[in-house]
């Protein structure tokens with residue numbers, strides 16, 4: 001297998017009803033076992049890029065696509081839907097879209113995809129029980145998925161994909177409806193998946209978490225990749241905010257402190273790192 005789980009080369013894509021391309025000559029590589037965050041302003045093309053990694057673009061949405069998308073070394077143009085379902089797990093931004101719509105409990109919702117993949121019933125039970133536990137969903141196991149709150153549905157949607165163990169996970173805004181504690185928990189689950197060797201492509205607006213956990217950040221602006229690098233390379237660069245990306249609070253505060261003449265060493269990305277950079281005496285004053 002290639003060392004890169006994702007290799008996108010010269011990808012340009014236009015939706016059937018659109019006049020302009022939503023992705024323009026996009027090239028990017030995501031090494032296997034890493035977490036890549038895709039960031040950018042509204043309409044930059046983040047979801048469209050996610051769709052391309054799962055083949056929804058152009059197979060479902062149609063439209064015009066040039067360039068290539070390779071996942072785990074295979075060109076998606078030569079892969080059928082069943083193979084892709086085994087290879088790429090996809091978490092939609094709207095959990096309602098994710099729900100199968102035919103199960104009546106959270107337990108069955110988590111089991112649904114495994115059943116479709118032909119996993120034996122005993123193994124399904126074990127894997128679902130373990131996932132419910134890890135995702136702190138055990139208390140909701142007998143509830144109807146449509147009777148849950150938006151945030152609870154979002155956690156169920158993520159868990160129903162994580163339980164399938166595909167090697168590539170494409171996750172579109174998994175924390176948009178979550179409170180801070182649930183957001184932390186979701187990042188724990190995602191980083192555990194990465195640390196277990198799975199590759200993650202993530203669209204996320206919680207930049208503190210992106211800064212702390214992502215290995216790679218790709219900045220999109222009007223369908224183009226305008227920067228790629230580590231969080232430490234991307235966030236302190238003034239060009240990033242100029243592309244409409246909200247930077248972590250620590251980066252903004254560092255800028256303000258420096259404008260006021262405070263010497264902040266390094267490029268802290270998180271509040272604890274900023275406090276540490278300021279040193280025990282100053283932080284304690």
Ligand SMILES: Nc1ncnc2c1ncn2[C@@H]1O[C@H](COP(=O)(O)OP(=O)(O)OP(=O)(O)O)[C@@H](O)[C@H]1O
Nearest residue numbers: 015017018022040041042043044045046047048049
């Ligand atoms: N089904 C569609 N048909 C036509 N145009 C579309 C379709 N979906 C998205 N677009 C257009 O493609 C561009 C990129 O949209 P996309 O949803 O990928 O951006 P995004 O970065 O995910 O935005 P957001 O942060 O608001 O979710 C936008 O100009 C949007 O209007």
